[in-house]
Amino acid sequence: MPASRLDPIDRKILAELQADGRMTNVELAKRVGISAPPCLRRVRTLEESGFIRGYHAEVDARELGFEVQVFAMVGLVSQAEADLSIFEGRCRSWSLVRECHMLNGEVDFILKCVAPDLSTFQTFLTEELLKADNVASVKTSLVIRGAKDDPGVPFDVLEDRLTRDA
Amino acid sequence: MPASRLDPIDRKILAELQADGRMTNVELAKRVGISAPPCLRRVRTLEESGFIRGYHAEVDARELGFEVQVFAMVGLVSQAEADLSIFEGRCRSWSLVRECHMLNGEVDFILKCVAPDLSTFQTFLTEELLKADNVASVKTSLVIRGAKDDPGVPFDVLEDRLTRDA
DNA sequence: CGTGAAACCGTCGCCCC
DNA sequence: GGGGCGACGGTTTCACG
Numbered sequence: 001m002p003a004s005r006l007d008p009i010d011r012k013i014l015a016e017l018q019a020d021g022r023m024t025n026v027e028l029a030k031r032v033g034i035s036a037p038p039c040l041r042r043v044r045t046l047e048e049s050g051f052i053r054g055y056h057a058e059v060d061a062r063e064l065g066f067e068v069q070v071f072a073m074v075g076l077v078s079q080a081e082a083d084l085s086i087f088e089g090r091c092r093s094w095s096l097v098r099e100c101h102m103l104n105g106e107v108d109f110i111l112k113c114v115a116p117d118l119s120t121f122q123t124f125l126t127e128e129l130l131k132a133d134n135v136a137s138v139k140t141s142l143v144i145r146g147a148k149d150d151p152g153v154p155f156d157v158l159e160d161r162l163t164r165d166a
Numbered sequence: 167m168p169a170s171r172l173d174p175i176d177r178k179i180l181a182e183l184q185a186d187g188r189m190t191n192v193e194l195a196k197r198v199g200i201s202a203p204p205c206l207r208r209v210r211t212l213e214e215s216g217f218i219r220g221y222h223a224e225v226d227a228r229e230l231g232f233e234v235q236v237f238a239m240v241g242l243v244s245q246a247e248a249d250l251s252i253f254e255g256r257c258r259s260w261s262l263v264r265e266c267h268m269l270n271g272e273v274d275f276i277l278k279c280v281a282p283d284l285s286t287f288q289t290f291l292t293e294e295l296l297k298a299d300n301v302a303s304v305k306t307s308l309v310i311r312g313a314k315d316d317p318g319v320p321f322d323v324l325e326d327r328l329t330r331d332a
Numbered sequence: 333c334g335t336g337a338a339a340c341c342g343t344c345g346c347c348c349c
Numbered sequence: 350g351g352g353g354c355g356a357c358g359g360t361t362t363c364a365c366g
Binding site for chain 2: 156157
């Protein structure tokens with residue numbers, strides 16, 4: 001089910017809803033150049049086929065009291081598939097861990113964590129992460145400041161690529 | 167304007183809209199236990215005060231053809247404030263760079279990048295990032311697989327913290 | 333995909349506490 | 350200050366061409 005299954009109107013819908021997920025369907029229909037009913041049918045299809053995984057309000061973490069953001073590089077003792085899966089499951093159970101990605105190279109996982117303050121994070125680090133089974137090493141880096149944090153994907157790159165292939 | 171300015175209903179609203187940003191206002195009102203008009207007034211206030219920065223559809227990057235996700239650790243030659251700002255501005259202008267965070271420790275920035283394929287990324291890496299002014303070193307790590315990718319913040323941690331302080 | 337109609341929702345003014 | 354009620358206009362979402 002590749003992106004080529006989508007026509008230009010579908011891609012426009014995705015781009016618009018990524019930029020403003022609360023847009024009304026009539027506004028969306030106007031922007032993509034069709035009337036409201038077929039537009040809604042397309043949105044439902046995109047949701048059911050998994051192109052749209054959900055809709056989320058973007059909240060201001062700092063203003064809400066999450067002052068600390070940390071990237072943690074984790075090395076494991078065993079990289080057997082079963083052990084990798086166990087560690088991933090642990091990460092999913094930790095609220096402070098928002099993202100967990102398996103990497104190539106010298107480190108096995110990168111985790112993006114948030115916490116209200118440094119002591120909360122350090123408690124998590126020493127009491128949970130470092131004590132977890134199979135964890136060999138953890139190197140943490142504090143985010144000093146954020147310069148860019150765009151959700152989603154760059155649709156301009158997609159369009160460039162599709163028009164170049166055509 | 168700290169989180170303590172928010173009452174439990176406001177926090178519930180934020181948590182619900184983070185989980186489902188397209189929920190209707192009447193459904194939201196029902197879930198937080200008030201009627202629709204005051205609920206909508208609260209949402210507008212949360213938007214205007216910056217607690218809610220926007221709403222976005224979450225799209226499936228892989229299904230859309232973005233097969234490659236890469237973390238890049240960037241070291242700069244000069245860490246003077248003016249030079250940091252210039253680099254951050256360059257990152258904002260690159261569509262493939264979705265996130266750019268300044269870190270403490272041995273590396274200056276971490277970038278999260280997406281691309282349709284490896285060759286697109288490598289072109290970006292060699293033609294743009296490595297050639298950019300002031301860039302001293304770049305170490306890249308490919309994401310082999312994603313294990314967790316939750317947007318937003320953990321409201322359960324917020325509630326624990328507030329009830330503990332009370 | 334578009335049109336039309338019915339049900340629902342967002343939104344406002346007003347009243348209440 | 351905040352919450353609830355009622356009403357209007359716009360929106361969602363059908364069935365049908």
